[in-house]
Amino acid sequence: MTILDVKNLSISFYTRNGTVKAVKNVSFNLSKGETLAIVGESGSGKSVTCYSLLDLLPKPPAKIESGNAYFEGSDLLNCDKDAMRMHRCDDIAIIFQDPMTSLNPFLTIGEQIIEPLIKNPNPDKKLARKDAKLQALSLLREVGIKNADERYHSYPHEFSGGMRQRVMIAMALITEPKLLICDEPTTALDVTIQAQILRLIKKLQKNRDVAVIFISHDLGVVAGIADKVMVMCDGEIKEQDSTNEVFYKTKDDYTKRLLAAIPDGAKRLPNRSTKNILVEVKELKTYFKNHTKKRTDANYFTRAVDDVSLKVFEGEILGLVGESGSGKSTLGRSILRLAPIYDGSITYGGEDIKNLTKTNLLPYRKKMQMIFQDPYASLNPRMTVYETLSEPLLYHKVASKNNIDSLIYQLMDDVGLARGSIFKYPHEFSGGQRQRIAIGRAVATRPEFIIADEPVSALDVTIQAQILDLILNLVEKHNLTMLFISHDLSVVRYISDRVVVMNAGKIIEQGITEQIWENPAKPYTQDLLSAIPFPDPIKERKRATWL
Amino acid sequence: MHEGNIQSSETEPVSSSLWRDAWIKLSKNRLALFGLFILLTLILVSLLTPIIAPYGYEEQNLALGATAPSSTHLLGTDIFGRDMLTRIMYGGRVSLMVGFVATSVALVIGITWGAIAGFFGGRLDAIMMRIVDALYALPFMIFIILLMVVFGRNIYLLFLAIGAVEWLTMARIVRSQVMSIRNQEFIEAAYSIGLSRWLIIKKHIIPNTIGPVIVYTTLTIPSVMLLEAFLSFLGLGIQPPQSSWGLLINYGVETMEEYPWLLIFPGIALSLTLFALNFLGDGLRDALDPRASKD
Numbered sequence: 001m002t003i004l005d006v007k008n009l010s011i012s013f014y015t016r017n018g019t020v021k022a023v024k025n026v027s028f029n030l031s032k033g034e035t036l037a038i039v040g041e042s043g044s045g046k047s048v049t050c051y052s053l054l055d056l057l058p059k060p061p062a063k064i065e066s067g068n069a070y071f072e073g074s075d076l077l078n079c080d081k082d083a084m085r086m087h088r089c090d091d092i093a094i095i096f097q098d099p100m101t102s103l104n105p106f107l108t109i110g111e112q113i114i115e116p117l118i119k120n121p122n123p124d125k126k127l128a129r130k131d132a133k134l135q136a137l138s139l140l141r142e143v144g145i146k147n148a149d150e151r152y153h154s155y156p157h158e159f160s161g162g163m164r165q166r167v168m169i170a171m172a173l174i175t176e177p178k179l180l181i182c183d184e185p186t187t188a189l190d191v192t193i194q195a196q197i198l199r200l201i202k203k204l205q206k207n208r209d210v211a212v213i214f215i216s217h218d219l220g221v222v223a224g225i226a227d228k229v230m231v232m233c234d235g236e237i238k239e240q241d242s243t244n245e246v247f248y249k250t251k252d253d254y255t256k257r258l259l260a261a262i263p264d265g266a267k268r269l270p271n272r273s274t275k276n277i278l279v280e281v282k283e284l285k286t287y288f289k290n291h292t293k294k295r296t297d298a299n300y301f302t303r304a305v306d307d308v309s310l311k312v313f314e315g316e317i318l319g320l321v322g323e324s325g326s327g328k329s330t331l332g333r334s335i336l337r338l339a340p341i342y343d344g345s346i347t348y349g350g351e352d353i354k355n356l357t358k359t360n361l362l363p364y365r366k367k368m369q370m371i372f373q374d375p376y377a378s379l380n381p382r383m384t385v386y387e388t389l390s391e392p393l394l395y396h397k398v399a400s401k402n403n404i405d406s407l408i409y410q411l412m413d414d415v416g417l418a419r420g421s422i423f424k425y426p427h428e429f430s431g432g433q434r435q436r437i438a439i440g441r442a443v444a445t446r447p448e449f450i451i452a453d454e455p456v457s458a459l460d461v462t463i464q465a466q467i468l469d470l471i472l473n474l475v476e477k478h479n480l481t482m483l484f485i486s487h488d489l490s491v492v493r494y495i496s497d498r499v500v501v502m503n504a505g506k507i508i509e510q511g512i513t514e515q516i517w518e519n520p521a522k523p524y525t526q527d528l529l530s531a532i533p534f535p536d537p538i539k540e541r542k543r544a545t546w547l
Numbered sequence: 548m549h550e551g552n553i554q555s556s557e558t559e560p561v562s563s564s565l566w567r568d569a570w571i572k573l574s575k576n577r578l579a580l581f582g583l584f585i586l587l588t589l590i591l592v593s594l595l596t597p598i599i600a601p602y603g604y605e606e607q608n609l610a611l612g613a614t615a616p617s618s619t620h621l622l623g624t625d626i627f628g629r630d631m632l633t634r635i636m637y638g639g640r641v642s643l644m645v646g647f648v649a650t651s652v653a654l655v656i657g658i659t660w661g662a663i664a665g666f667f668g669g670r671l672d673a674i675m676m677r678i679v680d681a682l683y684a685l686p687f688m689i690f691i692i693l694l695m696v697v698f699g700r701n702i703y704l705l706f707l708a709i710g711a712v713e714w715l716t717m718a719r720i721v722r723s724q725v726m727s728i729r730n731q732e733f734i735e736a737a738y739s740i741g742l743s744r745w746l747i748i749k750k751h752i753i754p755n756t757i758g759p760v761i762v763y764t765t766l767t768i769p770s771v772m773l774l775e776a777f778l779s780f781l782g783l784g785i786q787p788p789q790s791s792w793g794l795l796i797n798y799g800v801e802t803m804e805e806y807p808w809l810l811i812f813p814g815i816a817l818s819l820t821l822f823a824l825n826f827l828g829d830g831l832r833d834a835l836d837p838r839a840s841k842d
Contacts, residue, residue, distance in 0.1 A: 333735070358743075362741050365739065365741030370736065372736060374732055377732040378732035378735075379733055380737075380751050381837060382754045383565070384568075392740045425838070
């Protein structure tokens with residue numbers, strides 16, 4: 001039975017810089033209990049499509065140009081405010097991407113969950129606070145919140161990201177909706193948590209027979225849970241078919257590219273590592289002080305990196321893997337002396353760099369560089385490409401005023417930036433191009449050692465593949481040694497010779513990449529590896545049953 | 548079309564920086580240019596006042612008394628028969644000077660104080676901001692009266708005194724800006740290059756705090772001018788026969804019903820300055836933000 005039927009939907013945004021056709025003539029339908037995955041990169045119109053169903057788009061600038069969306073016979077796009085309110089309250093629920101910002105920090109979670117019940121515009125469905133609470137509690141237990149009676153009165157900040165997303169799911173399901181829209185519900189979460197949330201959504205959907213629209217940029221994530229897949233790009237539907245058809249008999253070129261962009265096992269570069277130790281970290285401890293606690297308190301220090309020892313050999317790419325809060329970034333920053341080191345030693349090429357003063361550290365700053373995660377935050381918005389790239393060159397006297405221009409052009413060629421964009425500001429570039437600028441800055445001084453801190457995790461899959469290629473090219477060309485930090489195990493496998501797995505500030509396991517993948521020794525590593533979603537529906541579905 | 552650009556820039560890249568680009572952008576903003584033009588005109592007139600003023604500022608003509616605008620006295624005369632045009636021109640010297648000097652004092656202290664507190668954070672920040680809080684709590688009238696008592700009545704001291712009061716809010720604004728900026732990755736990137744703290748503050752932090760600072764500055768200048776009028780009215784600022792726009796307005800209010808021109812013309816002068824400042828301020832803010840649209 002078809003529950004949602006969207007026909008010829010077109011949406012445009014009227015901005016000062018012109019009209020953007022965000023959604024072009026999109027049609028799809030959904031039956032009861034079915035899961036439709038809408039997959040696309042940022043700007044593909046996948047979220048806009050779904051937000052329009054609940055009238056969540058800001059109008060203006062958005063305008064629905066044409067189309068209908070029949071939900072059980074009534075058109076969602078042409079209904080009055082009261083009818084829409086009914087739909088929102090009873091029929092259609094939505095889960096947002098970021099559980100950190102989608103809950104109101106000033107209300108207890110219980111208060112937020114029961115809101116649609118006690119404020120229901122339909123008097124027949126309106127519940128008393130007491131009854132609503134009972135319903136909410138049973139649902140909280142169902143989504144896996146322990147001690148639901150106590151947690152009912154907790155505020156959002158008292159929950160971890162994964163738990164918040166569970167609360168969000170409870171909030172969405174409390175009214176027993178017939179359609180659930182999930183907008184990238186696991187993108188902000190760690191892999192193991194992502195696996196749990198995916199399983200939970202799947203389970204709840206089965207129990208309730210609710211239709212689900214699952215928006216994602218990640219084909220791997222949807223493989224295991226979707227019945228149908230719709231691939232979008234630039235507001236158009238590129239391919240729409242059953243999951244198996246899309247994955248195994250891909251017709252569209254764009255979908256093929258998306259699938260190809262997901263890093264698979266094969267490592268790209270031959271192992272170039274030598275026996276010489278370039279960087280050695282011994283018993284490193286990086287602690288942050290909690291000024292709110294007493295000095296004698298056991299929790300006075302947050303032990304971000306706790307007694308870590310590792311070696312980086314010349315010419316190798318060492319992958320550093322861990323979930324958020326594992327201390328992997330702090331370890332990287334500590335090696336570059338950007339974080340407060342409590343104890344331990346760091347040597348570079350045999351020389352101690354942990355105790356160097358700022359001035360004496362300067363030559364090493366030239367040799368060690370860092371690529372940051374977020375290309376939107378790692379570039380000064382008020383500096384042009386020219387200024388950003390010239391800063392390290394001039395500061396370390398690699399270039400003088402006379403030859404700086406040619407060096408910068410060379411650098412831009414190296415990282416694949418058009419020469420004509422030299423005087424542009426960061427905001428004029430896309431995410432991938434910005435990351436190219438940041439990489440250019442990192443390799444400007446011809447460093448020997450680069451720490452790449454999640455350099456591709458903020459990027460779309462196809463861009464991610466390009467940037468990884470760029471990084472590997474530069475590594476090969478300039479014979480770089482690299483510490484590659486990532487939460488994405490597939491990426492690390494694709495790029496690194498050796499892997500270090502971190503959790504809670506400590507190293508869990510380290511070894512040759514392929515060996516760890518085939519034979520993880522520690523349970524934590526096994527969990528981590530088994531949580532990676534594969535873009536292979538049959539494999540994923542099998543796994544979903546035994547998980 | 549692009550190729551031509553690349554060719555020419557390859558041989559000789561035109562140096563480009565935030566300030567240069569800002570100027571280019573500002574020069575395309577008609578409203579801001581208009582504001583700049585008005586301000587420059589006012590400043591020029593103030594500078595030339597002793598030469599071009601039609602009368603002396605204390606030249607009284609008691610027999611004449613208050614007259615409406617006429618061909619001999621373009622903007623009329625006040626109750627002592629003094630030429631209003633002259634008084635407004637001389638008053639503008641004081642008002643503009645107070646506005647700019649006191650605001651500059653507030654800017655310099657406020658930005659430095661706020662940037663240091665926000666950048667270093669921790670205990671230093673706590674101490675510095677408690678000092679700001681303490682000064683906030685101090686009734687500024689008493690502070691200024693004390694200054695006047697100790698150092699005597701002096702117009703330059705008045706500038707300093709007002710500036711010393713106005714920098715507090717500026718320091719708070721800059722501090723909160725700096726705190727949000729210093730945790731961004733591009734600051735960390737600057738550290739990893741090895742830049743010194745001073746360079747980081749100067750090149751990476753302060754330019755990024757500029758938007759709110761400019762907006763607040765354009766709001767501070769008029770409030771400083773009015774503060775001066777208030778102080779002068781209480782006998783703490785400048786004294787007749789010297790004048791300022793604020794004082795003229797104050798006296799104008801008293802005789803508003805009989806001699807409205809005594810209120811209207813200084814009022815126009817002050818409003819014109821405020822409009823000009825606001826246009827220029829908004830223009831500057833947009834010009835200094837590369838993200839603001841280019842048109």
